[in-house]
Amino acid sequence: MAELMTIIESHLVAKGFDGRSRAGADGTEYLSISVVALVEAAEELKRQPGVVLIGLWAAEAFGAPGFTLFYAFEQRGAPAFFILEVRLPGNRGMSIAGEFPAASYYEREVSDGFGIEFDGAFDRRRLFLHEVYPDGCHPLRKSFDGGKVLPARITPEREYAFREFGGEGIYQIPVGPVHAGIIEPGHFRFSVIGETIFNLETRHFWKHRGLEKLAEGRTADAVVQLAETVSGDESAANACGLAMAIERVAGTVVPRRAWELRTAALELERIYSHLGDLAGMVVDVAYPAGAAPFFILREEILRWNAELTGSRFLKGFIVPGGVSRDIPIDFLEDLHEYTECFLARFDAALDDIYNSAWVIDRLETTGIVKPELVSPLNLTGPVARASGARVDNRIDHPYGLYQELKPEIQTDEAGDVLGRFQVKAGEIEESLRLIRDAVNLEETGPVRAECRPGSGYAAAAVEAARGQNLHWVYFKNGRVDRWKARTASFSNWLAMEHAVIGNIVPDFPLINKSMNLSYAGNDL
């Protein structure tokens, strides 16, 4: 049994609470406790080194009437996840946002979806249900039939209350939801003194599409298709994360060949995503000629995706049990060859940027994410790594071939835009190496195993381009009863509000681009 689990369990027993722990099919440690014991457990968990809240979600009618809350934790250095299962007799829970600030966002999400209230919560505003949803509408409840919602009239009293900032010379700039570029909708409320940002409040979920409700009743294949639409440029990562959770429920062993091809797809996705970010950052400092090589390389990778899998966004390729089609060896040989030619041109493009003082001047010291924010907010991916955190789901919780491929972690200490630029550039080169090492050009084999989940639940996490994406799925008689996806974007968006403070408004697009968080993947 995992060490952390033993500590928490014995702590609770000593305090007179009773909890039963067990290992799940996914290697995750589960501990069922009451809502009163939760606060005690949270306090004890906070005292343990390196414990981070990585997810919080609810399920209804999960084995028994009423609600069950799931608090997912990880401890830096421990491969297994740790999930507290809290049974709620009614619809009142306890907030643990005091111990784990990341909980606040999750608690608001659970309140919207299920109508569960959290005692002690410091922020009770709605999250993904905007004012247009009538009061008392909780779409993730089983009693909600999933049909259409009659939009409510938006009166001034029902309007969303942004935090108030007053004082001499402070004014607000509201931006969005519809922005000036070809970009997803979101709202940013800047409080500004002169040109300097004093505070930023983001309001998202304009694109809330109700994906988790749509998953209910679907088969394994159909729900993975839904995962691909969480965020278009994370299609492979989310399909893989959910497929892994489903495979754990079904007890499926994915063939090695399938993992080779999955790894290639996952790393290609990281490469094209990061290339877009590098190009975007360079465009945002008004150097389009410097960005052009990155755009060209990205387009080539998108074409490779189409060549290899039939989709420029790798959609429909990763399926429960493996991959949907084999890739001919000669295609893969060509890909190997291409990576060489890619690397030379990529390095030349990077040299151009690193030798351009005016570009570096804009990137350096801009939008710093302080390292002490990483654990409380559960920051993940390049955003965390650029602030010195050695976190990477491929290394911390290895899946597929990553145990043997041993990806080399890319980190930076500065936490600024330049740091994120360098981390992403380093990761592109490392991903090329992983693709070359993952794909065996000699042997082939089956690419898909049978995967028939019956009943049960499991969690799985992948390292998407933006960081750790967590999937948890509960199957009942071969159909999805509850699917929860928590993307890296959902974790990382809060970092934006901190990173922009003290910067000037014109640098906001640059900071935003350096993190490149997904709106669709956040809003679900």
Add this chain to the structure above:
Amino acid sequence: MSLSQIIGNILGPKRAAALVFNESEFEKIGLELKGEIDRVFGRSLAIRELDTGSDNAVEIELNNLGTPYYDVERFGVCFVASPRHADVIIVTGAVTLNMAEAARKTYEAMPQPGWVIAVGDDACGTGLVRDSYAVLGAADKILPVDFKIPGNPPTPTDIIRGLLAFMTTILSQKKKR
């Protein structure tokens, strides 16, 4: 950057010249589109993109149209920052409840005559999320859609081909009037 590097950049062989773009089909459609835009819109077509609930793949492809491989501005297609500057609104994604009001306002800000093109399966009404409680439906549920370019997502070439077909319908509308 040293002086010899700068001179080398001007006079030396360009890195891009070494890359062979086999884009004859895209070139052909693009030039045809340019001809149509010249005739109908007076040399340039101004497009405002409006995302009402896509998964962002369509946005990435629309952005790609402006990158060096495609560079559609040379055909007279430009993406503008405000609906007030737009001839056409391109809607991507099913219309979510949360976005409906903002989408209406964006459309109302466009000068008339203006057109609406739905791009991507979700905006065209055949996407995965059409039955969700959180979406009103396809783009035509709240905006007068003139033309549809389906795909999950449509490739840059699909989009340009769609724009060309859209020009043809505009032309026939004009003749009828």
